[in-house]
Amino acid sequence: MRTLRLASIAILLSFNLKAQDKQETTIKKDQIKAGIVVLGAGLNYEKKIFPQTTLNLNAELSYGFGRSNLNSTSGTYYALTPILSVEGRQYYNTFKRSRKGKRINNNSGSFWAIATGIKTSPLTSNKYYESPVIFWIPSWGIQRSLGNKFTFSTQLGWAFKYSTIEKEWASSPNIRIGIYYIFM
Secondary structure (H helix, E strand, O other), X not given: OHHHHHHHHHHHHXXXXXXXXXXXXXXXXXXXXXXXXXXXXXXXXXXEEEOOEEXXXXXXXXXXXXXXXXXXXXXXXXXXXXXXXXXXXXXXXXXXXXXXXXXXXXXXXXXXXXXXXXXXXXOEEEOOOOOOEEEEEEEEEEEEEEOOOEEEEEEEEEEEEEEOOOOEEEEEEEEEXXXXXXXX
16 A cells, blocks of 8 residues: 555656756747848737647838839838737747757747737838738748847738728738847
């Protein structure tokens, strides 16, 4: 009987130790980041909602420029446009990275994501007008820690966009590359 109790306690303690090990290799509870992305800058709040899943709230200013040969807008143009979005991320390799001795701090890992949001009309522009766009972007990405306070992130996906004025759907490749400073 005593041996059975000791064996039961040993088994329970081993489960507890394993659970603590998993908790140490899960993603960060929450973090606030400010970042510079290619052609923009923004703020990001990433909140853990499940052991390997986060919800990101993003506010960004995007800069765009180009050259047009259309009669009404010929010449070069630029625009500064606000973007608000919500993104769900599912990290899938943090345990594997941890076992190999790789860093997982600041949610370093690979992930699948789905983002939805709105890109409003430009705050400022010359010769350029774009109607507000509602978008949905499934993507794959990586996030890597650069020291204790910075992360590098890149995402590849496909954007599905709906123009609220023209009432038209469009789609295009979506690539995001950014460096973020982590406040917490």
